[in-house]
Structures are given as C-alpha cells and as structure tokens.
Amino acid sequence: MENEPHRWAPIPNKFGTFAAWTDGEGRLVRFYFHIKRAPRLDPTATRDDAALAFVQKQVDEYCEGKRREFDFELAPQGNDFQLKVWNALTQIPFGETTSYGALAKKIGYPDAARAVGAANGANPIALIVPCHRVIGADGSLTGFGGGLPLKQALLAHEARVAGMPIDLFA
Numbered sequence: 001m002e003n004e005p006h007r008w009a010p011i012p013n014k015f016g017t018f019a020a021w022t023d024g025e026g027r028l029v030r031f032y033f034h035i036k037r038a039p040r041l042d043p044t045a046t047r048d049d050a051a052l053a054f055v056q057k058q059v060d061e062y063c064e065g066k067r068r069e070f071d072f073e074l075a076p077q078g079n080d081f082q083l084k085v086w087n088a089l090t091q092i093p094f095g096e097t098t099s100y101g102a103l104a105k106k107i108g109y110p111d112a113a114r115a116v117g118a119a120n121g122a123n124p125i126a127l128i129v130p131c132h133r134v135i136g137a138d139g140s141l142t143g144f145g146g147g148l149p150l151k152q153a154l155l156a157h158e159a160r161v162a163g164m165p166i167d168l169f170a
Contacts, residue, residue, distance in 0.1 A: 004023070005044045005045055005046055006021045006022060006024075006029060006030075006042050006045040006046070007021065007022050007045060007046050007047070007048040007051045008020065008021040008022075008030075008038065008042065008045040008046070008048070008052070009047060009049040009051070009052035009055070009056070010035050010038070010049075011031075011052070011055060011056055011059050012056075013059050013060065014063045015063065015150060015157075016033065016035070016150070017035040018031060018032060018035060018059070019031070019032045019035050019038035019041075020032075020052050021041075021045055022051065022052060022055075025073075025075075026051075026073070027072075027073045027074060028055065028074050028075065028128060029075050029076065029077065029124065029125070030042070030076075030124045031055075031124075031125045031126050031128050031129075032124075032126065033126055033127075033145060033146035033150060054072075055072070058070050058072070059127075063157075065160075068095075068158075068161070069094065072128060074125055074128070074129065076125050076129070077124065078119070078122065078124070081109075082119040082122060084107050085103065085116055085119035085123075086119070088106055088107050089120070089123065089130055089131055089133070089134070090130070091106075092130055092134070094158055094161070095161065095162025095164050096133065096162075097133050097134065097135045097155065098133065098134055098135075099113075099135060099136060100113040100114070100134055100137070100142075101113040101116075102137075103116050103120075104116045113137075117134075117142075120134050121143060121145065126145055126146060131144070131145075132144060132146070132155060133155070133158075
C-alpha cells in the first residue's frame, strides 16, 4: 500500500478550486491552492474523486462554517524543523492568528522567525495545516502560496464563523 501511487482530486469550494493528494494508505500528503498546476505536481498520481470525497466533505463543512478542525491523517514530507513548524501550525486555534516570531518561540527557536517563515511557505498541506493563520509581527498580511487575497478571505471567513472582528487588518 505504501508504494501505491498517490491519488488526487480537485476540491471545488467557495474560495476556488484546490487540489488534494493522498498516499496509498489514504493519508493526506498535499493540499494545493492552484488547480491548474496540480497534474504537474505529481504526474504519477491517479485522479480519483471518489477516493478523496472525504477531503471534499470536510472542506465543504469548513466553507459552510460547520467545521473548525480537520480530521485527516496527515503525512507531509519535510525535514525535522519543517515538521515541527507544521505541527505547531495545527495548534493555532481557528479564527486566531500568530506571528512568525511567536511561532518560533513556541517551538523553541526564538531567533528563527525567518526559518519559520520559510518552513511555513513550504507547507505542503495548506489550509488543513493552517499556514494562513501566520501574519507579520505588525499585524500585516505577509506571503502566502495562495496569494494575499485568498489569505485575507480565509482569515475573514474564520473570524466571521468564530464571531470575532472581521476586519483584522484595519
């Protein structure tokens, strides 16, 4: 099972059409915001919408405001530092944000805000591992693989669902 090719499917939703991949054991290995580039990311992957229906269902629930946490077994590929950062990202509560510096301190590397930013940018399971919840120390929106308009839309969605102020960046 481990050596089976990955399966992938488009994940249409109110924010756009994303793409997701699972490994031979059904673990989520990638979630990507750019559907047009999806087939090139893993050319050996088999498109299988039915196999990824569980991903579509949870993303739909998130978009409807019915889900605040995803319940997937994750299998991201990265080095030890990246894995530590990505794990810390999963601990940022829905509707809240943190800075790169605060995240660096949380994982025990107080002077590694830039390295945390680089690991954040390399996150292969965007949205599910909520890298969009990391902002600049001054409260500004900073780089995001899906683009800053998508980052702002995701944060506004979460703030609205959580009953928090929607204009986080005024």
